[in-house]
Amino acid sequence: MDKIVILEPLLSLPSNWPLPAGSSRVVLPHELTQQLAVHPLARDLYPVAFGHYVTALGHQIQRQQHTDYLLIFCHEGRGSFQTTHASGDLQAGQLLLLPSGVSHSYQSSNNEPWSIYWAHFRGHAAAACMDYLGVTHQQPRLTLNNWQALLPDVTRLLNLQHQRPTTSSGILAAALLKQLLAQLPELIPTTGQSQHAQPGGFHLPALERFMTDNLHKTLSLADLANFAGLSSHHFSKKFRLSTGTSPLRYFNELKVQYACRLLDNTAQSVREIAQALGFDDPYYFSRLFKKTMGVAPRYYRSSYHPRADTTKNPGQEN
Numbered sequence: 001m002d003k004i005v006i007l008e009p010l011l012s013l014p015s016n017w018p019l020p021a022g023s024s025r026v027v028l029p030h031e032l033t034q035q036l037a038v039h040p041l042a043r044d045l046y047p048v049a050f051g052h053y054v055t056a057l058g059h060q061i062q063r064q065q066h067t068d069y070l071l072i073f074c075h076e077g078r079g080s081f082q083t084t085h086a087s088g089d090l091q092a093g094q095l096l097l098l099p100s101g102v103s104h105s106y107q108s109s110n111n112e113p114w115s116i117y118w119a120h121f122r123g124h125a126a127a128a129c130m131d132y133l134g135v136t137h138q139q140p141r142l143t144l145n146n147w148q149a150l151l152p153d154v155t156r157l158l159n160l161q162h163q164r165p166t167t168s169s170g171i172l173a174a175a176l177l178k179q180l181l182a183q184l185p186e187l188i189p190t191t192g193q194s195q196h197a198q199p200g201g202f203h204l205p206a207l208e209r210f211m212t213d214n215l216h217k218t219l220s221l222a223d224l225a226n227f228a229g230l231s232s233h234h235f236s237k238k239f240r241l242s243t244g245t246s247p248l249r250y251f252n253e254l255k256v257q258y259a260c261r262l263l264d265n266t267a268q269s270v271r272e273i274a275q276a277l278g279f280d281d282p283y284y285f286s287r288l289f290k291k292t293m294g295v296a297p298r299y300y301r302s303s304y305h306p307r308a309d310t311t312k313n314p315g316q317e318n
Contacts (some may be wrong), residue, residue: 015061016227019052019218025051026161032170037122039171045123045181046174052158054115054213060107068120069129070098070182072106077114081106085137090114095142097135099127112155115213121177129181132170134188144187148206148227153180155209204242211251215258218278221247235284254293259285263301270297 018027027049028036036046048068053059055077072081078091083104090096090106092114095295097161100122108114115199133142157176163169174196210227223234238246255277262273274285290296 020054022054022213029165032165036170042171042174044125045178047121047177050119051116055113056108057113059317062105063141065101067100069126071119072096073117074114075113079108079114145189148203149204151209209252220239
C-alpha cells in the first residue's frame with residue numbers, strides 16, 4: 001500500500017486509510033469541534049478524531065503540517081516513527097504523544113503490523129498535558145504498565161461512534177479523553193520498576209475488549225494468557241473461577257453472538273460470516289454455532305425472517 005502524505009495547511013485530520021477488519025475511526029463534525037473549542041466543559045482538552053486500527057498492515061502516514069496534538073498507543077505488534085527532533089520504534093505497551101506544529105511520519109511494521117488506539121486532540125490544556133506526562137520533543141514516547149486497566153474507558157470512547165454526534169456526546173468524549181490522559185502517570189514505571197512489567201491478574205472488561213477486537217482471528221489460549229500477563233495454566237484457572245467457563249469457549253461464544261447479529265441484520269452468507277470470524281471451514285463454524293444456539297445458522301436466520309426458505313431440516317446446513 002502506498003504511503004499517504006497529508007499536506008493540508010490548516011487541518012491535520014486523519015487520512016482515509018482503508019480500515020482493516022475490526023477497526024474503527026471517528027471524525028467529529030467541524031461544527032461540533034467548534035462548539036467544543038468554546039464550551040467551558042470541553043475547551044481545555046477535546047478530541048477531534050479517534051479510533052482503533054487492528055493489525056494495520058501497510059499503515060504509514062507522513063504529515064508536513066500538523067495542527068492537532070496526536071496520541072498513538074500500540075497494544076500489539078510494532079511500528080516506528082520519526083519527527084524533526086526524534087525517531088524510534090513503537091512497540092506493544094508504548095505510547096507516542098506528539099505536539100501540534102511538528103512534522104512527523106509513522107508506519108506499521110511489515111513483519112509485525114501494529115494494532116493501535118489513537119486520537120487527534122486540541123484545547124487550551126493540550127500543551128500542559130505534555131508537561132504533566134513528562135513528554136518532550138526529544139522524548140515523545142512512554143512505556144506503560146498494566147495499560148489494560150484503561151480499556152473500559154477506551155471502549156466507552158470508541159462506542160460513541162454509534163451515537164449521533166451532539167454537543168453532549170462531544171463533551172462526554174472530551175471527559176473520557178481527559179480521564180484517560182490523567183491516569184497515564186500511574187501507569188508509567190518508576191525508577192527500578194521493569195519497563196515490561198505485566199499485571200498479576202486480569203481485568204475481564206479489558207479481556208472482553210481484546211476478544212471483541214479480534215473476533216476475526218483464531219486466538220489461542222497462549223494469546224489470551226499473554227495479554228493478561230499470566231501463564232496459560234494460571235490464566236485458565238483464574239478465568240474459569242471468574243466466569244464459570246473456559247477462555248476459548250468464552251471467545252467462541254462471543255463469535256457466535258456476533259454471528260447472530262450478522263445473520264439478523266445482513267444478507268451475508270453463512271460462508272462469508274464464517275470467514276469474517278476467522279473460520280476457514282464453514283462446516284466447523286456451523287457445528288459450533290449449532291452447539292451454542294441449538295440450531296444451525298440457516299435455520300436461525302429463517303426463524304427471524306419467515307420469508308426465507310424453511311423447507312430444510314433444522315439441523316441441515318450447507
